[in-house]
Amino acid sequence: MTESVTDSAAGAPQSSRAERPPRPSGRLPGLSPEPELVQLLTPEGERVEHPTYSLDISDEELRGLYRDLVLVRRVDAEATALQRQGELGIWASLLGQEAAQVGSGRAMAEDDYAFPTYREHGVAWCRGVDPLNLLGLFRGINHGGWDPNEKNFHLYTIVIGAQTLHATGYAMGMQKDGADGAVIAYFGDGATSQGDVNEAFIFASVFNAPVVFFCQNNQWAISEPIEKQSRIPLYQRALGFGFPGIRVDGNDVLAVLAVTRAALENAREGSGPTLVEAYTYRMGAHTTSDDPTRYRLTGELESWKLKDPVERVKAYLVRTGKADQAFLDALEKESDELAAHVRTGCLEMVDPEPLSIFDHVYAERHPLVEEEREQFAAYLETFEDATGRH
Amino acid sequence: MATITLAKGITMGLRKAMESDPRVLVMGEDVGKLGGVFRVTDGLQKDFGEDRVIDTPLAESGIIGTAIGLALRGYRPVCEIQFDGFVYPAFDQIVSQLAKMRARALGKVALPVVVRIPVGGGIGAVEHHSESNEAYFAHTAGLKVVVCSNPVDAYFMTQQAILTDDPVILYEPKRRYWEKAELDDSLTVEQATPLHQARVVHEGTDVTVATYGPLVKTAMEAATAADEEGTSLEVVDLRSLSPLDMTTLRASVEKTGRLVVTHEAPVFLGMGAEVAARITEQCFYSLEAPVLRVGGFDTPYPPSRVEEDYLPDLDRILDAVDRSLAF
Numbered sequence: 001m002t003e004s005v006t007d008s009a010a011g012a013p014q015s016s017r018a019e020r021p022p023r024p025s026g027r028l029p030g031l032s033p034e035p036e037l038v039q040l041l042t043p044e045g046e047r048v049e050h051p052t053y054s055l056d057i058s059d060e061e062l063r064g065l066y067r068d069l070v071l072v073r074r075v076d077a078e079a080t081a082l083q084r085q086g087e088l089g090i091w092a093s094l095l096g097q098e099a100a101q102v103g104s105g106r107a108m109a110e111d112d113y114a115f116p117t118y119r120e121h122g123v124a125w126c127r128g129v130d131p132l133n134l135l136g137l138f139r140g141i142n143h144g145g146w147d148p149n150e151k152n153f154h155l156y157t158i159v160i161g162a163q164t165l166h167a168t169g170y171a172m173g174m175q176k177d178g179a180d181g182a183v184i185a186y187f188g189d190g191a192t193s194q195g196d197v198n199e200a201f202i203f204a205s206v207f208n209a210p211v212v213f214f215c216q217n218n219q220w221a222i223s224e225p226i227e228k229q230s231r232i233p234l235y236q237r238a239l240g241f242g243f244p245g246i247r248v249d250g251n252d253v254l255a256v257l258a259v260t261r262a263a264l265e266n267a268r269e270g271s272g273p274t275l276v277e278a279y280t281y282r283m284g285a286h287t288t289s290d291d292p293t294r295y296r297l298t299g300e301l302e303s304w305k306l307k308d309p310v311e312r313v314k315a316y317l318v319r320t321g322k323a324d325q326a327f328l329d330a331l332e333k334e335s336d337e338l339a340a341h342v343r344t345g346c347l348e349m350v351d352p353e354p355l356s357i358f359d360h361v362y363a364e365r366h367p368l369v370e371e372e373r374e375q376f377a378a379y380l381e382t383f384e385d386a387t388g389r390h
Numbered sequence: 391m392a393t394i395t396l397a398k399g400i401t402m403g404l405r406k407a408m409e410s411d412p413r414v415l416v417m418g419e420d421v422g423k424l425g426g427v428f429r430v431t432d433g434l435q436k437d438f439g440e441d442r443v444i445d446t447p448l449a450e451s452g453i454i455g456t457a458i459g460l461a462l463r464g465y466r467p468v469c470e471i472q473f474d475g476f477v478y479p480a481f482d483q484i485v486s487q488l489a490k491m492r493a494r495a496l497g498k499v500a501l502p503v504v505v506r507i508p509v510g511g512g513i514g515a516v517e518h519h520s521e522s523n524e525a526y527f528a529h530t531a532g533l534k535v536v537v538c539s540n541p542v543d544a545y546f547m548t549q550q551a552i553l554t555d556d557p558v559i560l561y562e563p564k565r566r567y568w569e570k571a572e573l574d575d576s577l578t579v580e581q582a583t584p585l586h587q588a589r590v591v592h593e594g595t596d597v598t599v600a601t602y603g604p605l606v607k608t609a610m611e612a613a614t615a616a617d618e619e620g621t622s623l624e625v626v627d628l629r630s631l632s633p634l635d636m637t638t639l640r641a642s643v644e645k646t647g648r649l650v651v652t653h654e655a656p657v658f659l660g661m662g663a664e665v666a667a668r669i670t671e672q673c674f675y676s677l678e679a680p681v682l683r684v685g686g687f688d689t690p691y692p693p694s695r696v697e698e699d700y701l702p703d704l705d706r707i708l709d710a711v712d713r714s715l716a717f
Contacts, residue, residue: 143490147498148462155494159486165452166487169459176441177463195479199452206447360497361531363555367586367633369531 035233035247037279040254043307045315053258059322065253066317067331068102069310071338072122075131078339079121079138082346083288088138092119096251096283099309100216102126103256104184104278107264111152111181113174115167118156119216120186127153131338132345141349161187161194164213168200171211171267182210182267184260190221192237193229201241201273210267212260213238213275216250218282223295235277243273250280251309281307354380392575397567399541400430400506403548404468406579408438414552415460417444418453418470418506427472428508428567450476454483454505458491461501466552468504473564475518477507481526488557489532500555504548509537510604510654511701512565514694521691522603522655527559528632528664535631536585537561539606541571543629546582554585563604586630588638594624597648597711600639600665602628605652605702612707621711631661636668643669647678648714652702657685679717682710 038053076094083091094101097119105126108114114123121134128151136142137156144155157163167185174181191197192215204211217234219226230237238245248259256278263274281304285292317323358373394402408414416431416438422445425432435443446453450471457467471477477484484505491501511520528535534556538544544562551558583589591606592613599609606627613623624642628634643649649669651662666681684702692700 142496143494145494145496145498148495149498154462155491157487159482162455162482162487165455165483166459166462169456169461170463171459172456173460173463173465176465195449196451196455196483199447199449199455202447202449203452203456360493360495362534363492363497363500366534367636369633 035235037247037249038255038259039249039252040258041252041312041316043251043312045312045319047254047316050255050258053255053262055254055258057254057257062313062317063323063327065102065106065257066310066313066323067334068106068122068125069098069253069313070331070335072098072102072125073310074335074339075125075342076121078342079131079135080284080288082135082343083138087346088135088288089140090287090289091138092287093284094119094121096281096304096309097216097218097278098122099253099313100214100250100256100278100280103253104186104214104260104276107257107260108184109181109264109268111179112264113152113154113167113170113181113183114186115154115163115170115183116156116186117160117163117188117191118158119188120156123186124153127151129153131342132349135342135346136349139346139349141352161191161197161200163187164191164197164200165203168204168207168209168211171204171209172207174210175207180268182212182264184212184214184264186214186216188221189215189217189219189226189229189234190224191215192234201238201243201275204273205242208270208272210270211273212263212267213273214260215275215277216280217277218250218280220282220286220292220296222286222290223292225296233277235275238275241275243275245275245277247277247279250278251307251312253309253313280309391572393570394541394545394573395567396538396541396544396562396569396571397428397430399538399544399573400548400562401432401434402573402575403545403552404431404434405437406545407468407549407552408434408442411466411552412442413464413466415442415444415465415467416470417446417457417467419446419448419472421445421470426470428564430506430562430567431470450478450480451483454480454488454503457503458483458487458501461503462499466502466504468506468552471505471507473515473519474507474509474521474523477505477523480505484527484533484557484559485530489530491532492556493532501557502552502555503557504551504554504560505557506560506562508564508567509561510563510565511691511694511697512604514697516694517691520694520697522653522686524559524561524631524653525655525660528661533557533559533632534586535559535561536629537563537603537631539563539566539603539627539629541569542573543583545573546577546579547585547629549579550582550585553579561603566604566607569607583629586633586635588626588628588630588635590624590638590642591627592623592625594622594646596622596646597650597714598624598626598639598642598646599650599652599707599711600626600628600642601652602631602661604654608702608704609652609707612704612711615704616708616711621715623711628661628665634664634668636672639665639669640672643673644676647676649677649681650684650707650710650714651681652684652707652710654686654701656688657683658688660685679714682714684710
């Protein structure tokens with residue numbers, strides 16, 4: 001039925017047009033003008049309280065979080081250097097996102113399970129994954145290769161957003177098992193435009209799956225700013241899917257820890273999914289192959305440097321006397337040792353044997369794969385050094 | 391003995407698998423209360439509950455993606471894709487995730503997921519309901535692709551696919567869902583023909599006709615008609631497209647010296663191309679004629695009023711047989 005027919009129908013209220021809500025102009029109705037940002041530690045290193053999310057944390061735990069942040073940043077810097085020296089084909093730096101990853105990683109309980117993108121080096125660290133395990137795919141010796149069940153840390157997923165469905169399915173399985181655990185699905189601001197992420201939201205919602213959707217909004221999907229992905233703050237999308245969304249200062253490790261811990265606890269208790277938007281900034285390039293000077297102003301980076309996730313914790317620790325120089329010196333030494341471990345381990349990684357190409361394609365026998373392996377092996381045998389390498 | 395339809399064979403296979411392993415789940419659109427649009431999952435939710443027979447949101451990528459997660463958790467999901475032409479939204483999850491995850495993990499995970507897809511034309515349906523897209527998946531390493539052609543195979547192949555520790559695409563020829571056959575239900579899955587083994591379904595001496603799925607019946611009819619004309623066709627039901635059982639097919643071609651491959655899918659880069667290339671390589675000196683292919687055309691699947699012209703039928707198969715013999 002068309003509008004004019006309705007309006008001219010006998011008995012139609014004359015005021016019907018006037019009662020319609022105004023057309024949205026710029027900002028959509030019902031959305032707060034200034035999205036709330038949960039923060040417990042300001043960029044200047046001041047501890048602040050939040051009415052909903054409090055955090056009772058010991059000095060030792062605080063020092064532990066700082067240690068994580070420093071070490072994760074150091075691993076990242078070493079990997080970037082290794083790429084620049086030709087030892088890695090590419091590296092996806094987490095610079096600037098340390099607090100989002102350490103805070104959420106440390107919020108996980110042992111039985112919880114993480115499904116990362118390819119940038120979650122900080123989460124891997126918190127799960128106890130040796131950073132060397134992460135280098136294989138960037139060096140080109142494997143596509144990941146670690147056992148995801150060893151540390152409940154799934155393999156890196158490169159196709160944007162695909163892992164959010166795996167996380168949701170895994171959570172549905174935990175729910176069926178009656179397990180006391182929850183899943184955390186990592187993704188970025190660009191991924192929120194993917195169908196898979198939206199489907200994951202829907203499945204998690206209707207099945208009330210114990211999963212936390214942890215979105216690191218680092219403001220950039222390679223060259224595209226967040227405005228190319230969304231007209232509303234990302235966390236507000238959750239409402240449309242029927243579960244809570246919350247924006248947290250992603251550069252505040254304490255706030256991320258508190259918010260993620262609460263979201264995981266809700267999931268474990270059967271309250272279903274939560275979308276956490278960790279508002280942060282990708283301080284480096286998308287990967288070592290990227291050149292951000294082509295699409296963003298350096299002033300933006302400078303302003304985010306003032307909100308650095310590592311420096312604010314150091315400022316707080318030092319000013320309050322929770323960490324002394326001996327602690328900082330010891331951490332620097334540990335950091336150097338870890339970097340050396342990463343460097344040495346990377347250089348010692350051996351290339352896979354050519355015939356390993358055929359391994360692990362199938363769990364069961366596959367005549368075609370076996371036939372090709374045999375043929376290729378016979379071909380390699382025709383070379384003098386029997387490796388096929390000239 | 392029991393008389394069953396092909397659809398019923400799958401239902402019984404699913405039921406058997408669910409009874410013997412509590413980790414087996416059935417999931418898809420309308421598979422619960424409705425029992426699927428073809429009623430293949432009829433009665434399963436009533437008997438196994440909503441926890442194991444899951445009506446999912448209407449999102450194919452979501453179905454496969456969450457099935458992967460469930461498999462990582464130790465379940466063995468059987469996903470139903472409602473029609474062949476609706477599998478494409480799940481393409482990334484199937485070819486980039488399901489197929490490759492085991493290799494990505496260097497063998498440290500298994501993905502025992504079955505994707506059931508009603509396939510092919512001949513039912514007078516609207517667009518996207520009659521496609522044959524098996525080549526996409528057979529082309530993807532990490533997947534196994536099988537096609538059942540009769541009720542007994544449907545019963546056993548369903549169970550075998552579910553028992554497989556690799557992802558399996560199980561194609562079901564939808565226009566044969568109502569074909570009937572006798573099932574000896576005292577037989578166990580261990581006694582069945584291995585999942586990836588082809589089968590000679592009609593012995594002959596002059597020309598081999600290799601096919602699978604819906605066209606096995608058509609090829610059998612062609613063999614009967616050819617017999618009356620004094621030509622002896624050997625019909626091979628390939629059953630498994632990945633891996634392909636070349637041993638059975640090679641033995642047949644070495645005997646007859648002639649091969650016609652037929653399928654509903656377009657000929658260009660279809661399964662027939664692979665079979666022709668392999669037979670030419672492996673049986674070159676046995677061949678009396680080039681391998682000929684009979685399939686769908688390189689067009690979109692046509693409107694149903696002309697689908698009979700598109701689909702290979704008895705006459706087109708016999709025409710190819712004649713051309714092979716005349717070579």
